[in-house]
Amino acid sequence: GGLAYARVGSDGATLEGGKALCEGLAPVAAALIATCGAGAGDLILFGAGEEATVNKALDRVRQFVAATLDMVPPGQHAVLWITEFPMFERNAEEDRLEALHHPFTAPNQSDVANGGDITKARAIAYDLVYNGVEVGGGSLRIYRRDVQEQVFDAIGLSKEEAEEKFGYLMEAFQYGAPPHGGMAFGLDRLVMLMCGAKSIRDVIAFPKTATAQCLLTAAPGDVSEEQLKDLHIARLPRATALDATAQA
Incomplete structure (x- = not known):
């Protein structure tokens, strides 16, 4: 290339x-x-x-x-809805399909009607783009067991694996889950763009530094041994932790 x-x-x-x-x-x-x-x-x-x-x-x-x-042009507000997403994309390294959005996104019914190939279907998903940056997105969700099974099969998830990981969801679908969907906005990102800020840290209330430290509360701070014990967490010396990571 x-x-x-x-x-x-x-x-x-x-x-x-x-x-x-x-x-x-x-x-x-x-x-x-x-x-x-x-x-x-x-x-x-x-x-x-x-x-x-x-x-x-x-x-x-x-x-x-x-x-x-x-x-x-400065001061321009270009807004775009993106709706024609494919359901899947191919993972070239593993030579298999993956859900482009997530495996619970509903397929376009016109694409799968009459036995249509779900691997070539479009998803009922939507992204909101403002001045070239995604500021929101979501999708309608699968609410039928048979459709969810087709999606799991398309991404290479066996029936046994699907039952082990998502059995509760598949069972819930059998009781008549209603059609539903969701959407979320990245309001801080939207404010950043509207203000012309260069970084999202300039518009959020308590921004973290590039090293994930909070200048207001000085977090992350020390944790007492008693707190670690309650959470069953052991603190290792830095050299030991690095060795363990390298061996893993």
Whole structure:
């Protein structure tokens, strides 16, 4: 994988830059330029690799360029709902499917009607994005045992494992759980964006430092041996703790 680039020539129909790249794209250069909406002198970036990785990388490039060239108008409020999430994503390292949101998100009924493949279904999930940053999200939840079993099967969870870990939930579904959903907002993050702050620590009441210390209460502080004993926690010397971690 990697990032390549080419510049649109003065004629607006050819590409200039790396020889191999431009020669390889020459037959489709005009169509590519038109698809990108590019003009003479514009730079076109190309990402190569796994789709998910490339999308994330190009998004970082997009944000970096916009910030560096001061292309984001100040005081602008751009709000977007994202609703067309897939139910699953593939874990390339383990070669299996994983729930994109979480395994209790309900699938779009039109995608699974009449025996539709749940692994290709969209989720009834939603994210709220403000100026390019997620500030809230949620989903409708599964409330039927048969649908939940299909999801568990899709992510490779056996019936035995599902029963052991979520038996109480599966049993509850048999008694007629109502359709339900949830959503949560990151209000502190939203305030940070609306204030134009650089860090979330600038807008929350009692921010922790980068090393997780509280300047107001001086936490974390010492804990008495009696408190540790009540919680069945042993305190090890630093060297011993590091050795134990290394051996694990």
